[in-house]
Amino acid sequence: MLEQFTSALEFFRTAWSQLTILLPKLFAAFVLLLAGWLAARLIRKVIIKVLRFIKADVLAEKAGIDDFLLQGDVKYTAVTIVASGVYWILMFAVMLAVLNGFGLSAADALFTEILPRHHLHIPQQHWHYRRGNHEPCGTVGGFALRRVPRAGATLSGRSGTGISV
Numbered sequence: 501m502l503e504q505f506t507s508a509l510e511f512f513r514t515a516w517s518q519l520t521i522l523l524p525k526l527f528a529a530f531v532l533l534l535a536g537w538l539a540a541r542l543i544r545k546v547i548i549k550v551l552r553f554i555k556a557d558v559l560a561e562k563a564g565i566d567d568f569l570l571q572g573d574v575k576y577t578a579v580t581i582v583a584s585g586v587y588w589i590l591m592f593a594v595m596l597a598v599l600n601g602f603g604l605s606a607a608d609a610l611f612t613e614i615l616p617r618h619h620l621h622i623p624q625q626h627w628h629y630r631r632g633n634h635e636p637c638g639t640v641g642g643f644a645l646r647r648v649p650r651a652g653a654t655l656s657g658r659s660g661t662g663i664s665v
Contacts, residue, residue: 529598536594544587551579 551557560566560578569578576584600608 525602529601532601533594533598536591536597540587540590540594543590544583547583547586548579551582556582 557566557577557579565578569576569581574581596608599605
């Protein structure tokens with residue numbers, strides 16, 4: 501019985517010592533997360549004000565970007581989308597800093613070791629239109645869906661069999 505009590509007491513001592521090590525790190529992570537969140541929100545508001553001051557919203561409207569966003573039922577302007585993008589990049593950096601503070605450097609290793617070795621491959625879309633009915637021919641993302649019989653010259657000046665999507 502005394503051995504069980506001693507074992508339980510040792511368990512609680514070990515747990516308490518680990519908790520006293522973890523609590524300051526957890527508090528620092530919370531403070532860093534809160535400060536990063538407030539700083540990112542402030543920077544987002546500053547970016548919105550600066551972009552509106554230099555009339556970037558008017559430029560986006562003249563370029564047709566705002567109309568394009570409205571057609572897609574996007575309820576934000578180009579200025580707020582740019583500012584929100586910066587906000588999320590900053591929040592991602594804050595989260596990486598918090599994880600590194602806990603000693604979890606796996607997220608940081610993703611950007612320093614893994615991605616430089618393995619480049620992300622984004623397949624290109626190849627579109628060629630047959631003469632007449634403007635049916636798209638070619639490959640989309642590297643996948644061939646069906647073959648099109650020899651149709652003569654395409655708009656790109658090439659002739660032969662294409663891949664239809």
